[in-house]
Amino acid sequence: MKKLFCSLFLSACGLAAMPAFASPVLIDFEHVPGADGVLGTADDVPTASTFLQPLDQLYAALGLSFIQGTLLQADFYDGNPSNHFISSTYPIALLSKPVTAIGIDSFSSWDVNLVAYDKNGQTIASALLANPNPGGVNLRGHVTLTSAQDIYGFAIHADDPNHILNLDNLELTFADPAAAVPEPSSLALIGLGVSLAGLMRRAKTQGKGGGTA
Structure with missing residues (x-):
């Protein structure tokens, strides 16, 4: 699961960073x-x-x-x-x-x-x-x-x-000055990346909690 989160997060960030030609x-x-x-x-x-x-x-x-x-x-x-x-x-x-x-x-x-x-x-x-x-x-x-x-x-x-x-x-x-500003699709990808990062942190916290119970 953690590897999946990482892959999706990196893909989202990479696509969002692609320049507009x-x-x-x-x-x-x-x-x-x-x-x-x-x-x-x-x-x-x-x-x-x-x-x-x-x-x-x-x-x-x-x-x-x-x-x-x-x-x-x-x-x-x-x-x-x-x-x-x-x-x-x-x-x-x-x-x-x-x-x-x-x-x-x-x-x-x-x-x-x-x-x-x-x-x-x-x-x-x-x-x-x-x-x-x-x-x-x-x-x-x-x-x-x-x-x-x-x-x-x-x-x-x-x-x-x-x-x-x-x-x-x-x-x-x-x-293209707009290239420096993420387009809506790029913003959505960035949002996805942030969400996945949050899920990763939550999963990590829950994992630690399960280990100490």
Whole structure:
């Protein structure tokens, strides 16, 4: 019985301590958040049909602001003339809500350097999508990075910061502050563990009492 109590207690505590993993938010640049400030809901607003426009505060509702970077609407990236994608030298973004992972697709003729920064502007992670023929054929690929430290900014650039990169489908995995707070199911498991611990103490006390009678 005591071994059963111990096993159940440890299982409950272990499950309760498991972190909650956030799903990445995909920004395909075809819509911007509506009044609810969430991307991927019914009130999303189609991105303006403008040949070239600054990214600027288009995604500020998500905690994402670009201080450099332009959005292009053209058929170059995927053959669709309505497609919006980043076509810019050195896009730079700041995040008011930290993320732990960043990924983005590229169709560029240059190496793609993805760099992440902490809240003090210090580099904490980087990743490279190398083009074997830089300046020649456009390479389709995906570059991604993750960091154990919270990411508060990122930049994407070619080896020469004056070269243009074509980028689409930005993925951001936001740090989940709720992970530090047990969910209801986890609270139930913790409660079960505490209850089992109480039963163990009671059984131990009764056992001692039976031995002295």
